[in-house]
Amino acid sequence: MATSEEALMWVEKYRPKTLDEVVGLKDIVESLKAFMKNPKTMPHLLFAGVPGTGKTTLALAIAHTLYGPNWKSFTLELNASDERGIDTVRDRIKDFSRYSRTGFGGDIPFALIILDECDQMTGPAQTALRRIMEVGSRTSRFILICNQSSKIIEPIQSRCAIFRFSRVDKQAMKEHLICIAKKEGYTLVPEAADRIVDFSEGDLRHAINSLQTASAYKEGVIDEKTVALVIGEASPMLVQKMIRKALYGDFMEARKTMYDIMGNFGFSGTEIIRQIQREIFKMSDLTAEQKAELSEVIGEYDFRLTEGANTDIQLSALLAQFAKFGKSIEESYAETK
Amino acid sequence: MQKQSDLLWVEKYRPKKIADVTGNDEAKALFLDWLKNKKHTKKAVLLYGPPGVGKTTLVMAAASEYNFNVIEMNASDTRSEKAINAVAKPATSYTSLDSFSGAAKKAGGNVLFLDEVDGIAGNEDRGGVNAILKIVEESLVPVIMAANDPDVEKLRPLKKVCLLVRFHQVRIPLIIALLQKICRLEGVKAEFEALERIAQNSKGDVRSAINDLQSLSEENHRLTLQDTLTLSSRNKDVSFDDTLRGFFSAQSIADTSRLLSYSNVDYDDFLLSVADNLPKRYTDAAELAKAFDFVSKADVFRGRIGTENWHLLKYFFNCLAEASAVNPASYKPFTFITPPIRVITLFWTKGKRTTLDAICGKIGAQCHVSHQIAREQYVPYIRLILQKKPKSPLAAWFKFTPEEVNFLVTMGRF
Numbered sequence: 231m232a233t234s235e236e237a238l239m240w241v242e243k244y245r246p247k248t249l250d251e252v253v254g255l256k257d258i259v260e261s262l263k264a265f266m267k268n269p270k271t272m273p274h275l276l277f278a279g280v281p282g283t284g285k286t287t288l289a290l291a292i293a294h295t296l297y298g299p300n301w302k303s304f305t306l307e308l309n310a311s312d313e314r315g316i317d318t319v320r321d322r323i324k325d326f327s328r329y330s331r332t333g334f335g336g337d338i339p340f341a342l343i344i345l346d347e348c349d350q351m352t353g354p355a356q357t358a359l360r361r362i363m364e365v366g367s368r369t370s371r372f373i374l375i376c377n378q379s380s381k382i383i384e385p386i387q388s389r390c391a392i393f394r395f396s397r398v399d400k401q402a403m404k405e406h407l408i409c410i411a412k413k414e415g416y417t418l419v420p421e422a423a424d425r426i427v428d429f430s431e432g433d434l435r436h437a438i439n440s441l442q443t444a445s446a447y448k449e450g451v452i453d454e455k456t457v458a459l460v461i462g463e464a465s466p467m468l469v470q471k472m473i474r475k476a477l478y479g480d481f482m483e484a485r486k487t488m489y490d491i492m493g494n495f496g497f498s499g500t501e502i503i504r505q506i507q508r509e510i511f512k513m514s515d516l517t518a519e520q521k522a523e524l525s526e527v528i529g530e531y532d533f534r535l536t537e538g539a540n541t542d543i544q545l546s547a548l549l550a551q552f553a554k555f556g557k558s559i560e561e562s563y564a565e566t567k
Numbered sequence: 568m569q570k571q572s573d574l575l576w577v578e579k580y581r582p583k584k585i586a587d588v589t590g591n592d593e594a595k596a597l598f599l600d601w602l603k604n605k606k607h608t609k610k611a612v613l614l615y616g617p618p619g620v621g622k623t624t625l626v627m628a629a630a631s632e633y634n635f636n637v638i639e640m641n642a643s644d645t646r647s648e649k650a651i652n653a654v655a656k657p658a659t660s661y662t663s664l665d666s667f668s669g670a671a672k673k674a675g676g677n678v679l680f681l682d683e684v685d686g687i688a689g690n691e692d693r694g695g696v697n698a699i700l701k702i703v704e705e706s707l708v709p710v711i712m713a714a715n716d717p718d719v720e721k722l723r724p725l726k727k728v729c730l731l732v733r734f735h736q737v738r739i740p741l742i743i744a745l746l747q748k749i750c751r752l753e754g755v756k757a758e759f760e761a762l763e764r765i766a767q768n769s770k771g772d773v774r775s776a777i778n779d780l781q782s783l784s785e786e787n788h789r790l791t792l793q794d795t796l797t798l799s800s801r802n803k804d805v806s807f808d809d810t811l812r813g814f815f816s817a818q819s820i821a822d823t824s825r826l827l828s829y830s831n832v833d834y835d836d837f838l839l840s841v842a843d844n845l846p847k848r849y850t851d852a853a854e855l856a857k858a859f860d861f862v863s864k865a866d867v868f869r870g871r872i873g874t875e876n877w878h879l880l881k882y883f884f885n886c887l888a889e890a891s892a893v894n895p896a897s898y899k900p901f902t903f904i905t906p907p908i909r910v911i912t913l914f915w916t917k918g919k920r921t922t923l924d925a926i927c928g929k930i931g932a933q934c935h936v937s938h939q940i941a942r943e944q945y946v947p948y949i950r951l952i953l954q955k956k957p958k959s960p961l962a963a964w965f966k967f968t969p970e971e972v973n974f975l976v977t978m979g980r981f
Contacts, residue, residue: 436944495947540839
């Protein structure tokens with residue numbers, strides 16, 4: 231089982247195992263270390279912040295620190311966006327939180343429950359969770375992870391120590407990427423590193439995945455060209471292709487691309503619209519005003535998407551809006567000339 | 568004159584002479600032969616065929632030409648044994664006095680006409696068929712019956728004692744000629760294509776064709792092909808394409824509303840097809856965006872309707888209707904995209920979706936991420952890595968099955 235012992239995805243391989251290994255996030259790590267000195271004093275924790283900033287990594291590092299190599303026996307790791315119903319809370323979480331682990335986990339008298347993407351949990355599930363956190367606080371500790379703390383109900387927030395994670399510093403990220411590449415036997419050209427950093431917008435996980443993919447393209451040196459190729463072939467680029475087609479007025483082609491994305495990559499309408507939003511803000515040929523205007527339109531259709539019956543119709547309608555928008559830009563250019 | 572114009576055209580132009588009855592010449596000849604022949608080989612005749620092809624009309628025309636009395640009973644009357652006996656018995660028991668006086672040419676005597684005999688209900692009209700059989704047996708006057716579907720089980724005994732005369736659908740050119748004649752008499756200016764469409768739509772049913780003509784042209788004495796597109800509704804099975812065509816060529820919101828409220832097409836399929844074809848209808852970006860906005864709103868209402876809030880259906884229709892009439896002037900005929908694009912592109916993904924879910928589950932287990940993140944941030948990259956390095960141990964590490972690996976490698980290659 232050697233294959234399963236050593237992680238092959240670089241994100242996992244280079245995920246820090248202890249708090250000391252964590253790069254950056256100094257303040258948070260210091261506070262957490264203080265808890266670790268006397269684990270009994272550790273409160274429930276709430277980690278909030280954008281994706282890829284180290285929330286899950288810190289949670290897992292805490293588990294390692296508390297329980298050592300057998301951490302998996304004392305930790306329940308649940309992804310709330312996969313299992314977010316009230317049933318999960320009532321069954322799995324409640325059962326796990328109820329039993330004390332004294333005598334098994336050394337001197338740590340509680341089990342650890344890591345709930346990732348908590349902001350995806352339904353309201354009733356959160357309410358149920360609140361009770362469990364209170365009752366089970368002698369036998370278990372929670373680490374709740376979310377992108378937006380505002381989506382977590384107040385009573386839960388008040389039971390937790392809240393830590394906010396900001397985007398990873400660009401320079402630190404760049405150095406980290408080059409360091410990983412070196413350990414894997416590759417030379418990452420600084421320009422290529424910049425490109426990855428820009429593209430991943432402070433999401434370290436995304437950046438490392440791009441890096442690993444680029445390494446599959448070419449032995450030895452990872453240059454800017456290879457990185458561009460990877461970025462181009464990964465799906466977000468298809469989303470960008472779709473947006474461009476629409477903005478240039480080729481609605482039919484844009485829609486075809488949309489169906490390709492849905493059909494071939496299995497993306498849902500909501501996921502596509504979120505990527506559209508993200509991609510629009512990356513597009514350098516649009517002014518800030520234009521982006522804001524488009525964003526407003528996207529918001530409207532994002533809302534309709536949740537109310538409507540057919541996501542592909544809503545996306546098509548959005549693309550039609552893009553086509554109209556693209557045409558109006560074109561006309562205003564023509565006028566100024 | 569007031570009285571005349573109030574009439575349904577079907578009644579107004581119902582032929583008074585046998586020769587004027589449109590179509591079905593063979594059936595006509597057979598029937599008249601039987602009627603004129605005093606020594607009937609069979610005492611009764613059963614005229615059968617689809618509705619509106621002239622069965623009743625022929626009987627009435629024959630009656631007026633040969634001067635006989637028609638004693639009629641149809642489905643609207645109860646036809647239990649008792650009722651049939653009460654009406655039909657006296658009528659069939661005595662031949663008319665006139666027929667003995669040699670004035671038979673003017674008064675053909677009594678004829679019993681039982682219309683819509685296939686409508687004799689099992690329970691309410693208990694014993695009805697037996698009573699008819701008895702009357703046919705004892706009758707001194709000819710008995711004429713008409714039915715749409717002679718194959719009904721309960722009519723089987725009747726068929727044995729009857730001469731069967733089969734009526735067919737009236738041929739389209741004959742109907743068109745008839746409609747043209749009516750238009751001339753009514754002073755309606757009609758496009759030939761419009762009449763052709765009405766005739767075709769009627770599926771050989773003269774009555775419904777005339778009714779359609781009247782309802783469409785009575786008001787302004789003008790009839791264009793456009794008018795007939797909204798008509799599809801009243802007919803038995805309007806094709807999906809016709810509804811689409813009517814939708815896209817509509818001249819006003821009212822047109823479409825009428826079309827949609829009568830049409831029986833599946834709402835969900837129709838919505839998809841409208842969305843699919845919209846860019847072919849509106850080639851101008853601004854028009855398309857506007858129309859799509861309405862379709863999007865219609866879809867929102869469809870979502871709100873769900874499976875129970877059907878009272879919201881009218882808003883769904885309204886939004887669709889608005890989408891159809893963004894700019895009536897820009898309509899140009901085009902060929903439809905069918906079947907729905909989604910069905911073609913996404914239909915087969917259900918099996919794939921399951922595979923993808925399994926893959927994302929395995930990624931999630933190894934990398935501590937949700938399915939969603941796995942799909943967005945891992946799958947696209949792992950796919951590329953596996954494409955570049957097919958022998959990468961990554962597949963084994965994730966515990967992907969060979970099918971899953973194959974799925975990843977081939978995905979995204981259009």
